[in-house]
Amino acid sequence: MTYKKRLKKLTYNIEEIAKLPGVSYKLASKLVDLKGFQKIQMGRRILIPKDLFWEWMKNNPEIKI
Secondary structure, three states: OOHHHHOOOOEHHHHHHHHHHHHHHHHHHHHOOOOOOOOOOEEEEEEEHHEEEHHHHHOOOOOOO
C-alpha cells in the first residue's frame, strides 16, 4: 500500500461538496460563502473539514440559498 493510499483525507473541496447532495458547483460555492460556514482558505483554494461539514449540515437542515 502506498503512502497516499494510507492517508485519510480530512477535507472536501467545493466540487466534492456539490456532489454529496447532487447540486451544482455554483450552488455549493454559495453555501460555502454563507456566514457561519466553517472553511479553510489557502490562497484561492477552499477546503472544508469533513467533520465540520457534516455537523453544520445536521444543525442547519432548513437553510435556504
